Amino acid sequence: MTEKKQKKPTSFDVARLANVHRSAVSRALSGKGRVSEETRERVIKAAQELGYRVNYLARSLHDQNSGLVGIVASRLDTPYRALQVKIAARDLLNKGYCPILIVAEGDVALSGLIDRLLNYNVAGMIVTSDSPPAGIIDECKRLAVPVVLVNRDVGDVQADRVQLDIEASGQMAFDMLRAAGGTRFAVLAPREQTYTVTGRARAFAACCQAAELPVTMITPHRQNYVDGLEAADLLAAQDDSIDAVFCTTDLLALGCLDGMRVTYGRQIPQDLQILGYDDIEQAGWLGNNLTTIKQDAGAAAVLAVELMQARIEDATRPFETATIPISPVWRGTTRKTAG
Amino acid sequence: MTEKKQKKPTSFDVARLANVHRSAVSRALSGKGRVSEETRERVIKAAQELGYRVNYLARSLHDQNSGLVGIVASRLDTPYRALQVKIAARDLLNKGYCPILIVAEGDVALSGLIDRLLNYNVAGMIVTSDSPPAGIIDECKRLAVPVVLVNRDVGDVQADRVQLDIEASGQMAFDMLRAAGGTRFAVLAPREQTYTVTGRARAFAACCQAAELPVTMITPHRQNYVDGLEAADLLAAQDDSIDAVFCTTDLLALGCLDGMRVTYGRQIPQDLQILGYDDIEQAGWLGNNLTTIKQDAGAAAVLAVELMQARIEDATRPFETATIPISPVWRGTTRKTAG
DNA sequence: TTGAAAGCGCTAACAG
């Protein structure tokens, strides 16, 4: 208890105190080999006394498995992503892994960070960052590190994926707005390309065209709230026959809603119907009451973890793509408000 | 390139290929010892050829420093916390550490998870979880693992801290509401105790009492949006002479705002002035336009990392408490709207 | 059941 160098106790210290060999300590504590009840007890007692804890790092050196897993995520300060990461991390933790969080914002040298993950010998990684560098994914494959891509399109890389059905998403949006009585459509397609967001905008437009209904593409810069505000400006500048707009993320939708309502004094849904996508918590807030399409963040995270684990256990299994469930959530920004 | 066992190359493999000794590889790659230009080149070339990367885990075994740092956070799906964790993680990454994310939700055996962190030999940890188990902090101290507590009150444990000034917060809230013309106050004090939230509610009430102005305590269950809604119900049930309410978090404020406005048809700020705390992104959204007190999440995160690093470098330095900057943000839920 | 010994991958102190 002296305040000095307090070196952490090692299995050797425990062994000495319990009067056995280090290997006995290992066996007793891991429960892997046969040990007599008596030594087991002595070891456990000694370990407790010393406050000994196994050094996983040393252990991993031996059995080639660190138990560390990387979560590579961008836009962590965004409600949807935060929830997704939280659930993935929790799930990983429950399964005995230890998640390392890599935040990938903007152009910060992502590949350097992923490199670092590789240096830590991660057992796998879950990538839910925008535009992960494709080269890195190859590198992971080369090193036999399982990677699961969440809603990301990385060239034609072979990997396990958890994805939205883009076509179904566009179709569902179209069906919802149509069912709510929309006739002249607009869709928000951010200029900054993102696989799923841009994709569903395109799919939605395709549905409109197939039905020979007019659709206008509005292109805000990115996919956040402020971009929704920008979209409102663009929308207001259009001829106002547009009566229904599919905002490809809830953040866009909420910005657009506020912009149209507060800045331009439009009545929603009377003058214009708005549909979002994601069903983030804020969509359900009373003041917003946004009709949207729920993308199940929890399910996506859990699926990702499952896929990763499956590949860790069997590196040769065929690549799999799991689909994230989606469902309509009717609220107050459309004229139709119930199933 | 064959699809077989692909064991990861070790420094030994590189050494063999470059025709030098393993230690030369280490020296060349770490840039720590003197190496001739020629060998350095050969080593680097060989390393690249093999796709070799240093195994940090093995290295850490030698120099007793894993470079791993724990971030223990609860309520990660909350805007303020998500932002804080994002910035802390990014900062850690920039400084060469690798953050392990522990999500501490509810009663999930937190101490087991922190134990795991210790097993991974983390260089330090940043705790921004609600009610971290005090025992664990002691354990960290015993093992000489630096811990910095962010806005947490853990008994009288000695540790580095990053904290809000609770008294100043209550005072600022009071001053703002008073300056905006409030005369009969209410304050939201969640029943689920949280050091800072409960604390500033108390401090605010004290200011009212000191000024001999009436103040009503409203006690919603927790501190989220839905609890704000609950608070609105409680508030509406009061006699309606209350003209200004300090909601101790923005989430509470936003819920209360929506509840009063949507459910009870009150005009804000005419009928009631509302003040939040935190300045989360949503507070600034046009439809909310919440007057609040900004708690600088970025600054808090950066301070935490700094404190942790300082202690890693010098374990004997005196414990320090850094204060998170706060500032008024006037928006539309108070009658006064500018500085 | 238990002890001995080898080895995981890397680094640093020490010779040469």
Place this chain on the structure above:
DNA sequence: CTGTTAGCGCTTTCAA
């Protein structure tokens, strides 16, 4: 400048 050597803390054969 470079090779040798001795660990870091743990696990796992292999004998005894």
